[in-house]
Amino acid sequence: MSSVEEIEDLIGKVSLGDRQAFGRLYDLTNAKLFGVALRVLKDRASAEDVLQETYMKVWRRADRYARGGTSPMTWLITIARNTAIDKLRARRDSDDIDAMADMLPGSGPTPEQVAVAAGEAGRIADCLGELESPRDRAVRGAYLEGLSYAELSEKLGVPLNTVRTWLRRSLISLRECMER
Amino acid sequence: MTDASPPDRDDDNLLAAEYVLRLLPSSEMRAFEARLEAEPDLRKEVAAWTERLAGMNPEFAEEAATGAVKDALMTRLFGAPPPRPSFWQRLGLWQGLSVASLLLAGFFAWQLMLTGSPDPAERGPLYVSEIAADDQSLRILAVYDSNAGELQLNRTDGQAAAGRALELWVIADGNAPVSLGVLPDAEAASLPLPEEFRAGVADLTLAISDEPPGGSPTGQPTGAVLAVGTVTEL
Structure with missing residues (x-):
């Protein structure tokens, strides 16, 4: 099974509440999604928070994956990127723009x-x-x-x-x- | 080329791109999301831009998060830390008999033979097991005399924790542990081996678990598995 097919298969199982599949999906994809969060936020602690929030969304929204019409990795990266950007925007409201x-x-x-x-x-x-x-x-x-x-x-x-x-x-x- | 706005026909398409880039102000983003619910064509524009821009995804360098992040995530989602390794997984931590223990067990077996029937031909086979913690903090040597159907136990190291009991279990391959009883305080003890285990004694695993006084209330080990041993024919 190619990794794209495997990730798609795992998302399908996660949508049915399969916790083991969720753990496997995390293991296969967390490095990429953490990389996304780190690139946007430039800060490990914030990126770790975002990574957790991202996978919580993945757990809850896996049933909506098929509707999106994108490849599975792109779907995951989109969630991670949007979550990281929202965190960045929230932080920026209180931070100096010079940072x-x-x-x-x-x-x-x-x-x-x-x-x-x-x-x-x-x-x-x-x-x-x-x-x-x-x-x-x-x-x-x-x-x-x-x-x-x-x-x-x-x-x-x-x-x-x-x-x-x-x-x-x-x-x-x-x-x-x-x-x- | 001028700085004039692009033609109107592109508006929805570009709005979709800006939405994907997360560039819309929050009020416009909410309005756009409301339209997405109702307009399949707009959803297609969003999906197309998502894939186009995904061409930059390989530029996100991979970096594994620490294991603590996964643990925290699982706890937040599922409420409990990952379950402890099962009884069977914990059994896998224990390895075979040490040479010294085999010799010692052999000595006990020899004593048993001397005190038993004088004629070896009348005796059935003898089996030994070293039921030991991996750090040797608890060690019990068991000898099974197939004639008597009894396990002779000699606790050579360790004892029950204060206010706790040591319970002996027998495990036939693939089945749930069956209790042989709580070990007495004395170092030497004798416990009968139930009839159903006698024929396959060479394939049994013996284990000691930490239990409340009087033994496990559930019929299965409830505390830590302290020591494990396999059975060897002498």
């Missing part, structure tokens, strides 16, 4: 390394590469670091409206590039 300085570029493999490693990832990296920097950085900062428009505006040193226009144009280019 966010120098977030880009983040840790992890470079787009070039990733492009070599994975075909689909290579495709989006190529398409992102076609975009003019720093518009490319806006999409990457929003997706990989969970930055808001306000944070992107500060980071890239451009007004809020300009950031939104840049990002939307980037998304259109990205969509067209990936549909080619």
Whole structure:
């Protein structure tokens, strides 16, 4: 059984309340989801909290997986990423925005390394590469670091409206590039 | 290229992308989620953007969380810490007989033969077992005389904890433990082996558990398994 099929199978069992399958799903996927939370939050303690919250959602929402129409790993990463970003936003309300300085570029493999490693990832990296920097950085900062428009505006040193226009144009280019 | 807004026909599509990126202000996000419930086409846009942007997922470096996170998660979800290893799993922790113990058991068996029938031909086979804790804090040597149908027990190390009792169990492969009784305070004791275990004595496992005074109230071990031994024919 491929790992994609196994993860899908485990999510199906979890939706039926299978605790053993849930433990196995955790073992197979926690490193990736912890990596997501860590990338967004830059802090192990917060990332561990988010990891727990993520799997609690997975336990409760596994029955909704099939409705999403995405691959199982993408579904899990989406939950982890959204949970981490919500935590980041809640924290930002009380934190100094300066703490966010120098977030880009983040840790992890470079787009070039990733492009070599994975075909689909290579495709989006190529398409992102076609975009003019720093518009490319806006999409990457929003997706990989969970930055808001306000944070992107500060980071890239451009007004809020300009950031939104840049990002939307980037998304259109990205969509067209990936549909080619 | 100007900074003018993209054409309107793209609005829903781009809104879906911004939703996936978690860029919408919370009020707009809630409004968008309400529309998602009712609009399947919008859900497809969201799924398509989710997969497109998932192309960046390999850039999230993997890093395993500590085992404590999983324990905490399981406790939060299911209320109790992971169950203790089962009786059978704990049995697996114990390994065979030490040479010294075999020699000592042989000595006890020899004494038994001397005090029993003088003619070895009239005797059935003899079996020994060292029922021991892995750290030797409790050790009981058992010799089974197949003629008498009795287990002769000699406790050579350790004793019951204050206010507790040691209970002896016999386990036939794959079955639940059956109590042979609570060990007396004396170091030497003799307990009959129930008829149903006598034929297969060589395949039995003997175990000692920590129990309340008078033995397990449930008929199965309730306390820690302190010592385990397998049976060997002499």
